[in-house]
Amino acid sequence: MRRISAIFGSALFFVLAPCTVAGLVPWWISRWRMEPPFFGLSLLRIAGVVLILAGLPVLLDSFARFALEGLGTPAPVFPTRHLIVSGWYRYVRNPMYVAVVSIIVGQALLLGDLHVLEYGAAAWLVAHFFVLVYEEPKMRSTFGQEYRDFCANVPRWIPRLTPWLTIH
Numbered sequence: 001m002r003r004i005s006a007i008f009g010s011a012l013f014f015v016l017a018p019c020t021v022a023g024l025v026p027w028w029i030s031r032w033r034m035e036p037p038f039f040g041l042s043l044l045r046i047a048g049v050v051l052i053l054a055g056l057p058v059l060l061d062s063f064a065r066f067a068l069e070g071l072g073t074p075a076p077v078f079p080t081r082h083l084i085v086s087g088w089y090r091y092v093r094n095p096m097y098v099a100v101v102s103i104i105v106g107q108a109l110l111l112g113d114l115h116v117l118e119y120g121a122a123a124w125l126v127a128h129f130f131v132l133v134y135e136e137p138k139m140r141s142t143f144g145q146e147y148r149d150f151c152a153n154v155p156r157w158i159p160r161l162t163p164w165l166t167i168h
Contacts, residue, residue, distance in 0.1 A: 002071050002081075009073040010063050017074070018059055018096070021123060022103040026116050035112035048109030055102035058088050062096045065089070076134075083143045085150055090163035093154050097127040131156065 026032075038044050065087050066073055070080025074096060088095035101124045108117035139147045153164045 003068070006067040006071050006073060006078070006080075009075060009078045010067040013073050013075045014063050018063075018100050022055075022059075022100045022107075025119065026104055026107045029115050029119055030107070030111050030113045032107075032111065033113075034110075037112045038109065038114075044109045045112070048106040048111070051102045051106030051109065053106075055099040055106065058095050059099035059103070061087050062089070062099065076138075079138075079142070083139070083146050083150065085146075085154075085164070085166045088159075089150075090154065090160075090166070092159040093151065093156050094127070094131060095159075097124070097131070098157065098159070101127070128157075 062084075063074065065084050066080055069086060070082050070084050072078055072080030092098055101120055104120035104123055105117065108114070108120055136151070143150075150164075150166075154160065
């Protein structure tokens with residue numbers, strides 16, 4: 001029953017949070033109209049598509065891990081029972097936030113929209129402060145040494161080049 005609740009809760013939170021933050025709000029800002037590319041460089045549009053396509057599977061995989069491995073959701077009201085240290089979490093501590101910001105910045109580059117780019121910077125800043133003020137202290141108190149080891153080996157925002165191999 002916990003797994004079914006976690007899957008349902010994660011799916012609901014996925015629609016409410018990242019779909020709004022990385023989909024609806026950029027659409028409100030840009031109406032997804034193509035503007036001239038930044039600095040007249042069409043290659044930046046390709047970089048935008050790459051960022052979007054790279055972010056989507058990371059986001060989906062991370063949400064699935066919360067439900068299936070952590071037996072919880074990314075929402076603070078129904079947290080995971082287990083620390084997730086597999087998948088993209090072996091490369092970066094916050095793959096969901098990295099993926100959401102990647103998708104937003106990708107849209108900005110694809111569309112050539114400075115307002116979406118500014119929104120992406122603001123979204124990262126909000127995530128950064130939320131992680132520092134709420135998430136990391138909560139994780140330290142919940143998962144103790146296991147989380148401290150994770151933090152010591154996996155960077156917060158810039159992914160490792162090689163996966164962290166946990167020892168259990």
